[in-house]
Amino acid sequence: MTKWNSLSASLMKRLKLHYQMSNSIPALSQVRSFTTSEGHRPAIIHKRSLDILHDPWFNKGTAFTMTERDRLDLRGLLPPNVMSSEQQIERFMVDLKRLEVQARDGPSDPNALAKWRILNRLHDRNETMYYKVLIAHIEEYAPIVYTPTVGLVCQNYSGLFRRPRGMYFSAEDRGEMMSMVYNWPADQVDMIVVTDGSRILGLGDLGVHGIGIAIGKLDLYVAAAGINPQRVLPVMIDVGTNNEKLLKDPLYLGLQQNRLDGDEYLAIIDEFMEAVFTRWPHVIVQFEDFQSKWAFKLLQRYRNTYRMFNDDVQGTAGVAIAGLLGAVRAQGRPMIDFPKQKIVVAGAGSAGIGVLNAARKTMARMLGNNESAFEAARSQFWVVDAQGLITEERENIDQDASPFARKVKEINRQGLREGASLVEVVQQVKPDVLLGLSAVGGLFTKEVLEALKGSTATRPAIFAMSNPTTNAECTPEQAFSILGENVIFASGSPFKDVDFGNGHIGHCNQGNNMYLFPGIGLGTLLSGAPIVSDGMLQAAAECLAAYMTEDEVHEGIIYPSISSIRDITKEIAAAVIMEAIEEDLVEGYRGVDARELQKFSKEQILEFVKNNMWSPEYPTLVYNQD
Ligand SMILES: NC(=O)C1=CN([C@@H]2O[C@H](COP(=O)(O)OP(=O)(O)OC[C@H]3O[C@@H](n4cnc5c(N)ncnc54)[C@H](O)[C@@H]3O)[C@@H](O)[C@H]2O)C=CC1
Numbered sequence: 001m002t003k004w005n006s007l008s009a010s011l012m013k014r015l016k017l018h019y020q021m022s023n024s025i026p027a028l029s030q031v032r033s034f035t036t037s038e039g040h041r042p043a044i045i046h047k048r049s050l051d052i053l054h055d056p057w058f059n060k061g062t063a064f065t066m067t068e069r070d071r072l073d074l075r076g077l078l079p080p081n082v083m084s085s086e087q088q089i090e091r092f093m094v095d096l097k098r099l100e101v102q103a104r105d106g107p108s109d110p111n112a113l114a115k116w117r118i119l120n121r122l123h124d125r126n127e128t129m130y131y132k133v134l135i136a137h138i139e140e141y142a143p144i145v146y147t148p149t150v151g152l153v154c155q156n157y158s159g160l161f162r163r164p165r166g167m168y169f170s171a172e173d174r175g176e177m178m179s180m181v182y183n184w185p186a187d188q189v190d191m192i193v194v195t196d197g198s199r200i201l202g203l204g205d206l207g208v209h210g211i212g213i214a215i216g217k218l219d220l221y222v223a224a225a226g227i228n229p230q231r232v233l234p235v236m237i238d239v240g241t242n243n244e245k246l247l248k249d250p251l252y253l254g255l256q257q258n259r260l261d262g263d264e265y266l267a268i269i270d271e272f273m274e275a276v277f278t279r280w281p282h283v284i285v286q287f288e289d290f291q292s293k294w295a296f297k298l299l300q301r302y303r304n305t306y307r308m309f310n311d312d313v314q315g316t317a318g319v320a321i322a323g324l325l326g327a328v329r330a331q332g333r334p335m336i337d338f339p340k341q342k343i344v345v346a347g348a349g350s351a352g353i354g355v356l357n358a359a360r361k362t363m364a365r366m367l368g369n370n371e372s373a374f375e376a377a378r379s380q381f382w383v384v385d386a387q388g389l390i391t392e393e394r395e396n397i398d399q400d401a402s403p404f405a406r407k408v409k410e411i412n413r414q415g416l417r418e419g420a421s422l423v424e425v426v427q428q429v430k431p432d433v434l435l436g437l438s439a440v441g442g443l444f445t446k447e448v449l450e451a452l453k454g455s456t457a458t459r460p461a462i463f464a465m466s467n468p469t470t471n472a473e474c475t476p477e478q479a480f481s482i483l484g485e486n487v488i489f490a491s492g493s494p495f496k497d498v499d500f501g502n503g504h505i506g507h508c509n510q511g512n513n514m515y516l517f518p519g520i521g522l523g524t525l526l527s528g529a530p531i532v533s534d535g536m537l538q539a540a541a542e543c544l545a546a547y548m549t550e551d552e553v554h555e556g557i558i559y560p561s562i563s564s565i566r567d568i569t570k571e572i573a574a575a576v577i578m579e580a581i582e583e584d585l586v587e588g589y590r591g592v593d594a595r596e597l598q599k600f601s602k603e604q605i606l607e608f609v610k611n612n613m614w615s616p617e618y619p620t621l622v623y624n625q626d
């Protein structure tokens with residue numbers, strides 16, 4: 001204060017002198033308004049960065065101006081749109097009122113958002129307790145912190161936003177990212193989940209509000225994989241949005257401009273990757289919910305240089321493979337019969353194409369792993385997108401989908417044609433599996449499900465994998481009521497099992513990449529591998545498939561219960577490490593170097609994984625003045 005008083009006095013003196021010289025001395029109130037750019041005496045604070053945001057006395061949230069953000073090392077720690085305090089109040093009030101509306105006609109669980117808020121407040125106050133609650137009640141709260149509620153959270157994020165969590169890099173930050181990363185308080189970051197918000201679950205472009213999905217995924221990294229919560233970082237790269245509603249919404253938290261594209265877009269993602277790997281060379285970056293157009297390109301661009309993977313393309317593929325192999329076993333057939341399965345896939349985006357590529361490779365491996373095996377495997381798939389069946393006749397065919405375009409001769413024989421509808425395809429092909437990654441709720445209509453009755457499989461399988469719940473291609477009730485008790489059913493978001501009322505239960509499996517990505521991340525981290533190889537991903541998928549017992553698959557249970565996710569993740573991480581050893585990719589982790597790791601038995605690797613999983617326990621605290 002003393003310092004300020006003398007500074008203020010000398011400033012007044014200088015101002016007075018200036019105005020005397022210009023012959024017009026202003027009133028005292030006018031002079032005061034010159035004292036700071038904000039027009040008030042500043043508060044001297046002894047904090048910077050996140051400590052300010054976490055201090056209710058000084059925090060202004062989204063109202064920090066850009067100059068203040070730079071001055072106080074806050075750049076990147078808040079969403080990019082600077083708001084007035086009036087806008088902040090309006091955002092709060094809109095959200096408050098929305099709660100009443102939601103309680104009347106909101107989602108199937110009208111309390112889901114309220115539960116999310118309570119958990120989020122606990123997360124803000126006490127991380128250890130938050131993760132204790134989440135781990136102990138994972139089955140109950142995964143649907144709140146993850147799909148489906150996380151989708152609703154992202155859709156309502158402008159109202160729900162209180163304290164920032166994670167970092168924001170925007171198109172306005174070009175050239176600044178290398179220094180901005182140092183605004184993050186942690187010297188060690190193990191896991192980053194990054195999104196550009198362009199395709200959040202099946203909800204489309206949610207712009208900067210998509211950060212909720214990165215936060216939700218990292219919650220599972222902590223709960224399932226035991227990644228230390230102080231070493232995770234959710235990231236939003238805000239390159240604008242093409243969502244017209246958000247572009248017009250005065251309460252939107254992101255940049256109100258259309259998405260950057262082409263080289264401008266790439267330059268931003270490149271700069272981000274360079275910045276985070278410069279500060280944290282051993283971090284793993286999970287790309288999440290990027291629109292397909294960029295998902296594949298970015299994966300190809302970075303996968304051989306950086307420790308990264310794309311969850312929607314690669315994580316989903318592994319989970320689908322595990323489920324598809326489970327479905328073969330559920331039919332009472334050996335897994336090696338997988339290449340005989342006829343599979344219709346609805347949806348040819350990042351997830352659908354990721355699954356198709358991995359399933360084709362798995363079949364080809366089983367058939368001898370040569371060119372003819374790869375070609376034979378191709379003919380087991382029929383792909384239907386928004387324009388119907390994809391064939392070689394498709395104009396401007398997407399290059400990622402083209403390997404799965406059916407040959408004209410083949411489809412003529414099958415009584416099909418370019419653009420044939422899903423019902424027609426199912427009627428003619430009589431598939432063993434119908435798999436949906438279309439983001440279109442209810443796509444598997446009564447007619448489609450009726451057509452599946454003609455399946456040549458003893459137990460046809462339906463994977464309605466789109467998220468959140470409202471986007472599921474069909475519900476388990478619809479599937480079981482039309483196709484009977486024998487059908488195998490999996491959905492991306494959780495549904496309740498169906499009670500047939502005759503003592504039998506129709507199992508609703510959750511086919512979601514949450515069973516894989518935590519183990520892929522943990523295994524990669526502990527192996528020290530510099531990249532995430534195809535082999536490591538394959539090992540993760542095979543481990544998940546092998547987790548299910550014969551009895552379980554015969555009962556139609558092809559994925560484990562989420563309550564055992566910590567155990568599954570440990571097994572998957574160990575499988576990933578073993579594959580990294582096999583491929584000579586390990587570089588060690590902390591005190592365990594590569595050579596030591598290479599000598600570990602399977603049991604020792606499992607022990608090593610277990611010992612490196614963080615558990616929420618209060619540490620003893622000691623004060624040290626330095
Ligand atoms: N269960 C899981 O673990 C995962 C589920 N997903 C879900 O998959 C869905 C799709 O994700 P992306 O592939 O990234 O999206 P995307 O937008 O890239 O692809 C959607 C695809 O569906 C097609 N489509 C649209 N309408 C259709 C229709 N009427 N019939 C057939 N196909 C139609 C589009 O042409 C496009 O090929 C989302 O809902 C997402 O939540 C994604 C990743 C993991």
Ligand SMILES: CC(=O)C(=O)O
Nearest residue numbers: 201202289312467513
């Ligand atoms: C589960 C997931 O990653 C998605 O729906 O995009």
Ligand SMILES: [Mg+2]
Nearest residue numbers: 201288289312
């Ligand atoms: Mg995703």
